[in-house]
Amino acid sequence: MLSISFLLKEPNSLKPTPIFAFVSFSGRRVKVATGLKILPRQWLKGEQAAQTRGLKDNGPLNDRLSKVRTLLTDCYNLHLSNGNLPSAEHLRAAVVLKEAAAVESGPRTFWECHAEWEALTRAAGQVRTAQTYATAARHLREFGEASGTAIDFNLITPTWGDKYTAYLLHTAKQTDNTIHKNLSRLKRFMKWAAERNYHDSTGYTRLTWKRQEPDIITLTAEEVEALEGLDLPSGGYLDNARSLFLLSCYTGLRYSDLVSIRAEHLRGQTLRLTTQKTRETVSIPLQSRALPIVQRMIAGFIRPVSNQKLNDYLKELGQRAAITAPVEVIRFRGGKRESQTVEKWQKLGCHSGRRSFVTLSLERGLRPELVMKITGHRDWKSFKRYVNITEQAVEREFARVYEMPTLLKVAQ
Structure with a gap:
């Protein structure tokens, strides 16, 4: 249970002294600076508030304390809903100093508000x-x-x-x-x-600017198998990166959710968690290749690494696995098309795992609405950007439906 109390730094001082919030939960007690000060003789300890009778200027201070309490409570509840507890850093970041210390001294600037927006987002775990x-x-x-x-x-x-x-x-x-x-x-x-x-x-x-659909780099089933089959030193940085990426290919998880997996998210052979980006609660059945990776992550044998580092490691893994199929990379600047052909490993990144999961799941026969349920996509428009059915898959399905064994043999 959460408990928040306010205490003065120097309760016997004759000058204004800082007010600190003490947040208690699950046997922990975190000290958080509020950015507020008060004369100790104006502080009502039992009521956890500033005296306002005959001191009208203390009303806004009590409003600020109430806001601090709300920010801390919201931070705690948000992390609890995600199956974890906030750290001291999360709680401290939740109390934006400029917001807590703001007084009726005039309008807040653009940059002050932007700093608050960033801090609140960070405090929410994003x-x-x-x-x-x-x-x-x-x-x-x-x-x-x-x-x-x-x-x-x-x-x-x-x-x-x-x-x-x-x-x-x-x-x-x-x-x-x-x-x-x-x-x-x-x-x-x-x-x-x-x-x-x-x-x-x-x-x-x-304000507007036309967006162009980005390139979708996905792996084929054969390329995923090539990564699985790489002979790597156990526990090394590449083995660690491969495990993280393959789990994304097996589950469709985004990087932010992948590195946030905790023991409480595993329910038998299903992962159930609330996504960081959209706050959607998803339930993901774990195939036989995925479950051991999740168990090793929970046991601490697989280490989270930064998004940027993981992207670098994936390119090294892709090159070792000979994922060298040529891909055309198309970009638009001011509506003008720029094209470049590179080997596929050069464009591998964390998000390729999520896109590969979607594409391979559809190729193997899972209905789109089921895949959307697993990935947490809310509508078809956003989901279809992840679909990149390969030419080989089209040929296999065409040959199967129209009974063309020769074409089927070629596609395989």
Whole structure:
């Protein structure tokens, strides 16, 4: 059970002293700075609040303490719903200093609000998402510095957007997909801030940039088998990376969920967990090759590694497994098509496992709605981006349905 109490740093002081929150749960006690101060003689210890009778200025302070309590409670409940407990770092990050310490001194700035948005996202356990928000903020700052353009709520209009996207395209050399992502994150932040009455601007809603469907790099069943068959030193970094990636191929889990597997998520031969990105609760039956990997992860024999490092290791694994089929990589910049042909191992990444799971599951006969249930996709539009049925699979199915043994033999 969660318990939150507020204590003064120096209860006998004659000057304002900091107020700390102490969060107790499951035998643990975490000290969290609130960023607030009060004269000890104005503190009502029994009521865990500042005295307001005859001291009207203490009303906002009590409001801030209430907000701190809510932030800590929400952080605890969110982690509990995901089957784990928050760390001290999570709880401390949940209390955004600028939010807790804000007083009626005027409107908050764009960057103060953005820092709060990032911190709350991180406190909710969405570390990777928070990192993408920080990257988006970096692009905004660099644009402002390079162009001499201010970044503020009421200045973000379609005209401002034209300058920003031109900067991302020509100076930052971003593809259309990356530009679309940066605009989407900005609009998501602006909407979040508007819902909290931090601004009343509406110009941001008209920011647009056409998104192009990304390349889908998936492995064939034969390429997955080639990875499985690699002779690697047991417990080495490549063996560890292979286990993580193969589990994604067997379950369709995203990287963020893959490295968050805990003992409480395993129910017999089924994984049941709440996804980090969409908060969908998914139940994934574990095939015979997947269950031992999950058990080794829970036992600590398989180590989580960063997304970037795993991507590097996968390319090394793909090269060793001779996954060298040529693939055409197509990118769009300002609507112009750029094409490059590379060996498939060069484009392998963490997300290739999830896409391979979807494609191979469909090829083996699982109905699309069942695969969507496992992966947590809510609609067909987002799901179909993961489908990359191979030419060989088309030929096999065509030969089977229309009884063409010669073609079937070739496809096999």
